[in-house]
Amino acid sequence: MLTQKMTSETGVISVSIQDKSINTLLDKEWLLTNSRGGFASSSIIGCNTRRYHSLLIGSHTPPANRIAALSTCLETITAKDHAFSLSNFEFDNAMHPNGYSHLLEFRRDLGVHFEYETATANLTKSIYLLPDSDAIALVYEFSNVSRTFEFSVRPFVAMRDFHATSHSGRDLSSVCNENELSIRGESPEMGQLMLYSRSMRFDQSPQWWYHFFYRQERQRGQDCFEDLWSPGQYKQRIDGPQRIILWAGLFDNDEPHDTLAAMELEVAIDAIRLKQKDLFRQNPPENAVERSLMLAADQFVIERTIDNEQTPTTLAGYPWFLDWGRDTFISLEGLCLATGRYETAWGILKTFAKAVSEGMIPNRFDDYGGQPHYNSIDASLWFVHAAFRYLKTSGDEQNFAGKLLPAVKWIMDSYRKGTRFGIHADKDKLITGGDVNTQLSWMDAKFDGIAFTPRYGKPVEVNALWYSNLCHLTEYYRGKNEDTFRFYNSLSEQVRHSFQKEFWNEGSGYLNDCVLTSGKADTSIRPNQIFAVSLPYSPLSGVHQKKVVEVVEKELLTPYGLRSLSPSDPRYKGRYTGPQGQRDTAYHQGTVWGFLIGPFVEAYLKVHGFDPTAKRRCRTFLSKLSEHLTNNACLGSISEIFDGDAPHHPRGAFAQAWSVAEVLRAWQMCKE
Numbered sequence: 001m002l003t004q005k006m007t008s009e010t011g012v013i014s015v016s017i018q019d020k021s022i023n024t025l026l027d028k029e030w031l032l033t034n035s036r037g038g039f040a041s042s043s044i045i046g047c048n049t050r051r052y053h054s055l056l057i058g059s060h061t062p063p064a065n066r067i068a069a070l071s072t073c074l075e076t077i078t079a080k081d082h083a084f085s086l087s088n089f090e091f092d093n094a095m096h097p098n099g100y101s102h103l104l105e106f107r108r109d110l111g112v113h114f115e116y117e118t119a120t121a122n123l124t125k126s127i128y129l130l131p132d133s134d135a136i137a138l139v140y141e142f143s144n145v146s147r148t149f150e151f152s153v154r155p156f157v158a159m160r161d162f163h164a165t166s167h168s169g170r171d172l173s174s175v176c177n178e179n180e181l182s183i184r185g186e187s188p189e190m191g192q193l194m195l196y197s198r199s200m201r202f203d204q205s206p207q208w209w210y211h212f213f214y215r216q217e218r219q220r221g222q223d224c225f226e227d228l229w230s231p232g233q234y235k236q237r238i239d240g241p242q243r244i245i246l247w248a249g250l251f252d253n254d255e256p257h258d259t260l261a262a263m264e265l266e267v268a269i270d271a272i273r274l275k276q277k278d279l280f281r282q283n284p285p286e287n288a289v290e291r292s293l294m295l296a297a298d299q300f301v302i303e304r305t306i307d308n309e310q311t312p313t314t315l316a317g318y319p320w321f322l323d324w325g326r327d328t329f330i331s332l333e334g335l336c337l338a339t340g341r342y343e344t345a346w347g348i349l350k351t352f353a354k355a356v357s358e359g360m361i362p363n364r365f366d367d368y369g370g371q372p373h374y375n376s377i378d379a380s381l382w383f384v385h386a387a388f389r390y391l392k393t394s395g396d397e398q399n400f401a402g403k404l405l406p407a408v409k410w411i412m413d414s415y416r417k418g419t420r421f422g423i424h425a426d427k428d429k430l431i432t433g434g435d436v437n438t439q440l441s442w443m444d445a446k447f448d449g450i451a452f453t454p455r456y457g458k459p460v461e462v463n464a465l466w467y468s469n470l471c472h473l474t475e476y477y478r479g480k481n482e483d484t485f486r487f488y489n490s491l492s493e494q495v496r497h498s499f500q501k502e503f504w505n506e507g508s509g510y511l512n513d514c515v516l517t518s519g520k521a522d523t524s525i526r527p528n529q530i531f532a533v534s535l536p537y538s539p540l541s542g543v544h545q546k547k548v549v550e551v552v553e554k555e556l557l558t559p560y561g562l563r564s565l566s567p568s569d570p571r572y573k574g575r576y577t578g579p580q581g582q583r584d585t586a587y588h589q590g591t592v593w594g595f596l597i598g599p600f601v602e603a604y605l606k607v608h609g610f611d612p613t614a615k616r617r618c619r620t621f622l623s624k625l626s627e628h629l630t631n632n633a634c635l636g637s638i639s640e641i642f643d644g645d646a647p648h649h650p651r652g653a654f655a656q657a658w659s660v661a662e663v664l665r666a667w668q669m670c671k672e
């Protein structure tokens with residue numbers, strides 16, 4: 001079996017590996033990240049199961065244009081009478097070699113560590129990703145050496161777009177200069193992968209290895225085979241306790257060649273430790289779970305270069321998402337405000353405020369550095385919500401009034417008067433937008449021209465946000481500007497009246513999910529209605545708020561979040577598997593979303609007056625997600641989604657910003 005624990009003082013996650021069941025071992029993953037959007041990731045035995053698994057993925061234009069540089073390494077011990085490898089590769093359902101048979105423990109703290117025990121020697125292999133550069137240290141520490149042997153490390157190079165896979169015949173080349181190895185891809189845009197070791201010698205012996213198999217990609221219906229190139233091997237004679245370090249970094253072609261040679265391991269580890277210490281300075285965690293959630297939250301806060309200036313932003317999820325507006329501002333409270341990172345929150349808000357166009361913030365920035373994408377009906381309203389939460393939490397009236405309020409009013413005025421995709425306030429003052437060909441809400445799955453959740457018109461959560469934001473503006477101008485106060489107060493009252501009329505389904509006792517442009521109400525039982533209770537200002541009466549919470553708990557609540565559709569609906573899909581078309585049919589048709597536990601907990605606490613009994617109950621709602629944080633999928637983070645059907649297998653991105661953020665926020669709301 002796998003014995004897992006997390007120490008309360010340090011938040012270290014360790015897995016004692018006793019059962020060598022390969023499927024169980026390959027289902028657990030690890031992730032290290034830096035401030036540039038770069039990362040390192042694999043399974044807990046070091047066998048890559050995704051195209052996105054790599055010892056080093058970096059970016060030349062952070063965080064976009066990410067390059068999978070160093071994929072993996074073959075580590076071999078060779079003595080006079082025997083040779084074996086500590087590495088693990090999968091080739092179409094065949095494991096070779098199977099170094100995990102020597103693995104005793106996996107551990108994650110400032111880096112990740114693999115503890116091996118062999119008849120020849122014991123080895124602790126550690127991986128550290130530098131916090132502010134695309135560089136890693138592979139550290140091999142030998143002990144209990146019983147005989148002299150040769151240790152070799154053969155690096156396997158991808159040098160490709162991290163969304164792609166590599167195949168033989170590509171024009172990869174390497175140049176070795178004493179202890180430093182430079183590897184270049186097919187185009188200058190790839191930059192160069194540099195490898196350096198002070199002690200090991202490098203022997204050139206270039207090879208292509210074929211058909212590495214990525215089981216997670218096969219499950220997702222993606223290209224699941226890859227060929228990797230190796231320029232040769234690093235070798236070192238071991239005759240006693242010894243530490244070996246192999247540095248690897250992805251750099252632009254014009255960066256100095258002595259960059260890696262100047263690095264010191266202790267300095268790198270101290271930099272990682274200092275970053276964690278700074279994270280806890282403003283809001284020290286009270287226990288191991290809160291500490292792990294705060295560490296997980298930090299992995300999504302990165303920097304983006306805009307107009308040659310470094311500015312904070314957040315990645316929506318690993319391994320494949322960049323910064324999305326909707327995700328950023330749903331996550332901002334948990335990632336930044338709940339952790340006391342007000343300056344970071346301000347920087348993120350300012351970044352998106354600068355990018356407002358036609359009264360809309362970007363739904364997402366481009367993966368390859370192109371123009372932002374403005375195709376969301378709710379992202380801009382979430383920005384307004386987050387701006388007011390920042391004001392309330394930080395008290396930063398000066399920056400809010402000077403930099404954020406103009407963007408807030410531009411968005412609200414544009415939504416009222418009209419902007420892209422036909423988004424505007426209808427005669428009843430509710431927000432409507434889109435048509436049969438658009439998917440503008442967060443339930444945006446579309447494949448081969450088929451929209452699986454057609455929510456054009458008036459989505460319930462969009463109008464709950466619209467109402468709450470109008471109330472924010474009303475209260476902001478109370479006592480400041482009487483005319484503006486009266487305007488927003490009158491408009492919010494009209495919206496409240498229309499909301500109750502259009503969305504409350506008296507016969508069923510819950511909120512309609514959407515009112516289509518035809519005027520027909522979509523009466524599907526979906527989680528979007530919970531926002532009409534959880535947001536700071538609700539357009540519903542207390543009685544109706546309680547009924548919404550009750551129906552959502554009964555129909556949608558699972559141990560890992562809320563289902564996106566009630567199982568009683570004939571369109572319900574309980575499993576999220578298969579190729580993209582099949583997965584998209586389930587994405588918002590029953591799949592569980594972890595982030596929705598945040599608004600559900602908040603709504604539950606509101607209708608129960610935040611009393612101690614309600615808080616204790618809500619902690620039970622969070623218990624499985626807390627276990628998932630340290631025991632399943634990506635250890636130390638929370639998955640994007642889960643199957644609607646039990647046992648609710650984790651799916652999608654293995655580390656999702658709003659999942660972590662909303663669990664952390666909910667956890668803090670449940671404190672006695």
